[in-house]
Amino acid sequence: MRLGVLDVGSNTVHLIVVDAHRGAHPTPMHDDRSVLRLAEHVGPDGLLSKTGEKALLRAVQKACDQAEEQGCDELMALVTSAIRDADNGLEVLARIRERTGVDLQVLTGEDEARLTFLAVRRWFGWSAGKLLVLDIGGGSLELASGVDEDPDVALSLPLGAGRMTRRFLPDARDGGRPDLAALAELDAYAADLLGPAAKQLKSVGRPDIVAATSKTFRTLARLTGAAPYSAGLQVPRELTRAGLGQLVGFVSRIESAALAELPGVSPDRAHQVPAGAAVAAATMRLLDVTCVRICPWALREGVILRRLDSLGGA
Numbered sequence: 001m002r003l004g005v006l007d008v009g010s011n012t013v014h015l016i017v018v019d020a021h022r023g024a025h026p027t028p029m030h031d032d033r034s035v036l037r038l039a040e041h042v043g044p045d046g047l048l049s050k051t052g053e054k055a056l057l058r059a060v061q062k063a064c065d066q067a068e069e070q071g072c073d074e075l076m077a078l079v080t081s082a083i084r085d086a087d088n089g090l091e092v093l094a095r096i097r098e099r100t101g102v103d104l105q106v107l108t109g110e111d112e113a114r115l116t117f118l119a120v121r122r123w124f125g126w127s128a129g130k131l132l133v134l135d136i137g138g139g140s141l142e143l144a145s146g147v148d149e150d151p152d153v154a155l156s157l158p159l160g161a162g163r164m165t166r167r168f169l170p171d172a173r174d175g176g177r178p179d180l181a182a183l184a185e186l187d188a189y190a191a192d193l194l195g196p197a198a199k200q201l202k203s204v205g206r207p208d209i210v211a212a213t214s215k216t217f218r219t220l221a222r223l224t225g226a227a228p229y230s231a232g233l234q235v236p237r238e239l240t241r242a243g244l245g246q247l248v249g250f251v252s253r254i255e256s257a258a259l260a261e262l263p264g265v266s267p268d269r270a271h272q273v274p275a276g277a278a279v280a281a282a283t284m285r286l287l288d289v290t291c292v293r294i295c296p297w298a299l300r301e302g303v304i305l306r307r308l309d310s311l312g313g314a
Contacts, residue, residue: 010138081139109156113142115302129208138162161276175257190282213298222264237294
């Protein structure tokens with residue numbers, strides 16, 4: 001069957017279409033994304049603005065048209081932290097559903113962590129043993145650990161790269177250089193939130209493999225020497241804590257406008273790299289992780305796999 005997954009995140013609206021059946025590797029057929037930065041349309045009053053709603057409506061309608069053109073048998077649509085954070089999020093989704101027919105499902109942070117963990121488990125297989133999975137999104141950081149396909153612990157913290165940029169490093173959005181004092185404040189804030197989470201994750205035992213997903217981790221790995229995306233998904237990629245420490249020092253002394261020109265950095269996300277690096281460094285430090293393996297599968301693949309599993313023997 002041909003499945004489409006529409007993922008409305010804090011930064012992008014991403015549609016992937018795959019051909020898949022239960023027990024088989026999903027074959028990518030179509031991939032399209034729009035930079036929306038939906039989280040930036042949530043104002044101090046906690047409401048998603050009319051401008052943000054209109055942009056979301058256009059993006060969803062575009063995805064619907066593409067899914068129809070691709071001959072999707074089913075389109076699964078989900079939203080994450082940007083809508084979770086908006087006080088009028090459910091009202092907006094109701095209007096989107098009325099206009100487009102698309103029922104966007106709000107995932108909890110724990111849902112995200114569990115679905116991402118499933119995707120990473122399937123990618124690395126049972127030989128990976130106990131897995132610890134880290135995922136830095138635009139609005140939140142997801143962490144999960146376990147030996148099965150459903151993790152023993154699944155957590156979500158409000159430490160996304162976009163959220164931390166808006167709170168601590170607003171000048172980076174204008175192409176400027178991160179403020180060193182603000183970076184130190186970000187690190188302290190992240191460590192404070194991560195402390196209890198680290199304790200809980202460590203209580204289930206030390207992992208055999210630590211894996212990381214998301215655009216943020218892929219970018220950080222690329223900036224520390226990992227193979228480019230063009231080398232293929234099967235090429236091993238890693239990010240070490242030592243390399244990340246050096247990278248944090250580098251990105252704290254360079255304008256985000258210049259950072260956007262480096263290989264592997266998306267111009268639309270360059271301003272989030274310093275905050276993402278700081279969150280990643282704090283996470284690896286608090287969890288006593290020296291190296292993570294980059295996994296190309298994440299939330300969207302987890303959604304596909306869960307749907308295929310639900311088909312049983314069909």
